Amino acid sequence: MPVPVIFDLFHTLIHGADAERDRVVAEMGAMVGVDPPALVAAYHATWRQRLVRWNVEETVRLLAGRLGGSPSNDQIARAGAHRHALARRVLAAAAPSTLDVLDALRADGHRLALVSNATSETAEAWPHSALSRRFDVVVFSCELGVAKPDPAIYRAAADRLGVAPTGCVFVGDGADGELAGAAAVGMTVIRTTEHNDTDPTWDGPMVAALGDLPALLREAESAGRP
Ligand SMILES: [Mg+2]
Missing domain, CATH: 3.40.50.1000 (HAD superfamily/HAD-like)
Known part of the structure; x- marks a missing residue:
């Protein structure tokens, strides 16, 4: 058998599309009004939590907040959609x-x-x-x-x-x-x-x-x- x-x-x-991930997260930083390289660093620093706990929108809101941002629901939704599109692209490849x-x-x-x-x-x-x-x-x-x-x-x-x-x-x-x-x-x-x-x-x-x-x-x- x-x-x-x-x-x-x-x-x-x-x-794994690691470089594209960083580019997308930097663009998300610009969308939610925080320093793009700082958001990329925050993503890397929290990978363990992201693997088992937070969804995309929670992640963006939490990490942007830690970097001094206070994005609107609309900004969070746009940044989240950017990240969801990346996931679909990576799987489709x-x-x-x-x-x-x-x-x-x-x-x-x-x-x-x-x-x-x-x-x-x-x-x-x-x-x-x-x-x-x-x-x-x-x-x-x-x-x-x-x-x-x-x-x-x-x-x-x-x-x-x-x-x-x-x-x-x-x-x-x-x-x-x-x-x-x-x-x-x-x-x-x-x-x-x-x-x-x-x-x-x-x-x-x-x-x-x-x-x-x-x-x-x-x-x-x-x-x-x-
Ligand atoms: Mg692997």
Whole structure:
């Protein structure tokens, strides 16, 4: 029986778009009347809270306030819309080759899950993306209230798949200690460097391209490994 495969999102299935994020947040700073570089710095400094707590509008209001601004509801709405549009663009940039890999895995009988450390605008944009219909289970940190590498987020995905964590393969670039976190709950871990060489000290199986995954999993299955 082909094992379920759990994927990370950013720098695994899609590009992280880090520079574009900073540009958009700076533009949001101008929209709400605070120093753009200061808002970018405030975003970076609060990433942990943004992953598990605040939505886009709360984030803008709170961080602008900390920087001495008092934006109107209208300004908050405009800045929020700018950030939501970014999330939709980033998800829509998934490469056709990545969608093909997901389709190939599904054709081989693998069920697919997503476990992503993501802020609320990504979760809101997700159902409209071409990626979303390839996945059986999706767990976003902002919805669960915990982020990788907390064991609870991996266990939530396995629970929703109806399998033990030890019966899952986790594939990710390795940001936020996610590979060690997945291994700690007993998942088989495969590192990907297709988008980014994030965790070069990780000592385990890796693929340089997601396109290598279906064959790797077929080999493992015929060898009796997860
Ligand atoms: Mg990642």
